[in-house]
Amino acid sequence: MNLNLRNAIIQNVSGNSQDELRETIVDAINTGEEKMLPGLGVLFEVIWKNSSEQDRQEMLQTLENGLK
Template identity: 80%
Template sequence: MNLNLRNAIVHNVSGNTQEELEDTIVDAIQNGEEKMLPGLGVLFEVIWKNSSEEEKKEMLSTLESGLK
């Protein structure tokens, strides 16, 4: 079975509203299930690829602060 997980995740959330996307993210974090991590990773990849250099620096700063 040749399943492209990344494409499946993007397909599942394509066309979602901001509220639906937020619900998806919050649900994945609150559930804390390991199986949700790939989906969050794909969503982060989309954010990263569509962010300016300044936005990326801000995300990295937030991440660094959150990991201290």
């Protein structure tokens, strides 16, 4: 079986409202299940690819501060 996980995750959330996307993200974080990490990674990839350079800098600053 040839399954593209990235495409499956994107298809699973395509068309979701902001509330549904928030619920998906919060649920993945709150459950703390390792199996949710690839999905969060794909969602971050979508955010990164669709962000301006300024938005990327802000995300990096937030990430850096959160890891201190």
